[in-house]
Amino acid sequence: MTRTPVPVAATEAEPPVVATGAVGVSGLTWRPYGRRDPILSDLGLALPPGQRVLLVGPSGSGKSTLLRALAGVLEVAESGELAGSVTIDGEAPHTRPGAVGLVLQEPGSGVVAATIGRDVAFGLENTGVPRAAMPARVTAALGAVGLTMPEDTPTHALSGGEQQRLALAGALALEPTLLLLDEPTAMLDPGNAAAVRTCVGEVVAARRLTTVVVEHRLGPWVDFADRMVVLGRDGRVVADGAPEVVLAERGAELVDQGIWVPGFPAPEPASLPPGLFGPGTLGANEVAVDAADVTVARSVRLVSGGTRTTLAVDGQWLQARAGQSLALVGPSGSGKSTLLLALAGLLPVDDGVVRVHPTLARHGERHPAEWDTLDLARTVAWVPQWSSSTIVAGTVLDEVMATSRAVGLVEAEAEGRAHALLDLLGLRHLEQADPRHLSGGEQRRLAMAAAVAHQPALLLADEATVGQDRLTWAAVMGVVEALRDAGSAVVLTTHDEAVEARCDRVVTLERPVQPPAPPTPRRPLVARCGPLSLLAASAAAIPAGVLSPRWTATLVVVAVQVLLGALALVSPGDGPQPRGRLRGVVTRLVPGVIGALSVAWSSWLLGGRDLEVAAGAGLRVLAIVLPSAVLISHIDADALGDHLAQRLRLPARPVVATAAALQRVHTFGDVWTEIARARRVRGLGASRRSPRTVLAELGALTMGMLVRSLQAAATLAVAMDARGFSTAYRRTWWAPAPWRVADSVLVVGSLLPLGVALLARAVL
Structure with missing residues (x-):
């Protein structure tokens, strides 16, 4: 059935619109x-x-x-x-x-x-x-x-x-x-x-x-x-x-x-059991954390391969005091969440300084960004906007207890406080449930309980009351105000006027004025090629490496690849040179070099300790992975889907699903950082004094990435099907999929190393 959109201003001559949507x-x-x-x-x-x-x-x-x-x-x-x-x-x-x-x-x-x-x-x-x-x-x-x-x-x-x-x-x-x-x-x-x-x-x-x-409102x-x-x-x-x-x-x-009915005032925060929190470390109104002229710039990678840098926070001054709550308010995109991360020592600042009170300093260091994970967890708590990123345990009770256990609190005392917090926040009946299966509102309340259970001196909460009804809002604010009254400093970002009204001080942030955009950098030659030619050129390296007969011939193959790679990264035209091209290639090549060295070592041990055999094996691996290190980063996942469907006529559904999944790969770095931040501020991150904890942290982060990816895949499937993906039998495409001269040149050029390998094989 074809539906014609109704214009905003219909004229009298137009036929009446037939109402649909029953x-x-x-x-x-x-x-x-x-x-x-x-x-x-x-x-x-x-x-x-x-x-x-x-x-x-x-x-x-x-x-x-x-x-x-x-x-x-x-x-x-x-x-x-x-x-x-x-x-x-x-x-x-x-x-x-x-x-x-x-x-x-x-x-x-x-x-x-x-x-x-x-x-x-x-x-x-x-x-x-x-x-x-x-x-x-x-x-x-x-x-x-x-x-x-x-x-x-x-x-x-x-x-x-x-x-x-x-x-x-x-x-x-x-x-x-x-x-x-x-x-x-x-x-x-x-x-x-x-x-x-x-x-x-x-x-x-x-x-x-x-x-x-x-x-809710x-x-x-x-x-x-x-x-x-x-x-x-x-x-x-x-x-x-x-x-x-x-x-x-x-x-x-x-x-x-619990419904927010207009005309009724906001509820009073719920009361916690007396003595749940003990006296704080600082005296009343002492400055717990001081942000002086803080500036944070954020750089994001564009699909075209370049970067775009914006000011997230520009010259911000802020003081959070013990026994007070401070509300950060301002329009979306004004840098509230970024400033909160800077205060927590979870994001480096480009200018200015973040310092804590000398009493809270660890080993004489007043800058939280320089602290070890346990030192940070003892003092600072962070509740992020999307609380699913902070989950570190398999049950609700263990989630609340995680930081208390990490910093060495007495188990019985910590467990009693955890039970009291779960009771107040309406989560006690779920204490053995998997926290990943809770609703969004329940996860936010759980994140608050987990953040305050060890009574930190500084609580930083990002939109903590979003998605809460009146009853759960009163519970969350009861926890916040109880911690404040015990002497902790509290900073809340919020759009909630009821929260703002209960805070002792309010700081309004404005969107930073962005500097003029720099000239667009020139694009490398390789960035002007389509995804299919990039894939084909990367694949051509496999037979080149496999068929090369001796280490000397393979060395020539690698040399040709290096010359072709250097040519591919050349950026002719007007404008500034793009930055980071060589650094990016070297970074992507590190796993391949490690693999090549491992293969060479194994071949040396198993091949009679013959250096020529070892060199040949290692160089073959390097010849296979080197072109990919240069080319793969320039493949746009969305463009790949366009080309696979339009040029190769592959079925649209698997192509689009694959492109959407690959698009998420670009966010893995951000997800990894989110999980690492959550573990660091919870006292579970790698200690700078212990190499053993670094390996344990890598394992935990990898598992966290796996779980988060599975959850994201489920939500992504819902979002895609909600926009017609499951029944897209007649699909069109936003972008064309051209095959340009540059694509043909790239494919022909990628065959040169294979030609060298075949020639060497015929001669030697």
């Missing part, structure tokens, strides 16, 4: 395997076309689960018992590509492409939109959500709030009949949140979209919605009607359930 839910029940009770229980709903629904309920009531069911992706990443049915205009959601636009709760985990323009276009490709029509729709969607940076901006360079807007742009570009938004403004500052709500309202009105919005969305559906903790509908009617009749009851 949603039917009948007997929907969902119980994930391993859970005793269902999340959704015999749920029934009917949404007429164009209706705007505000779906509310306490944490754990199944709101996000219902959105996934409406999108037809409930079983993509989870297994369980599913009963009942969901239809859109009488058809199952997954049978209509592009009919549903879904914005996930953690939008960054659903990024499918390397650049923001390509990411927004992903759904358009799946629904068969002609290439010529894509740029306008991509630009309009990005502009509608306020993402004004270049469309080649790397997706991994976006802040949490910017990733949220990118996910919304991807959903709006589809022009769906049903729009599903899971806390679409949770990570945004008030100004950007209002702009996004306005954008959603205009698009929904113009296209008459059926819309379901999940939000009802106030800003009440005027948008014409229906409110309330889910109880058992996954059943407990209230349904016009928002003003439901709020008037059951407002107080909803507040008691």
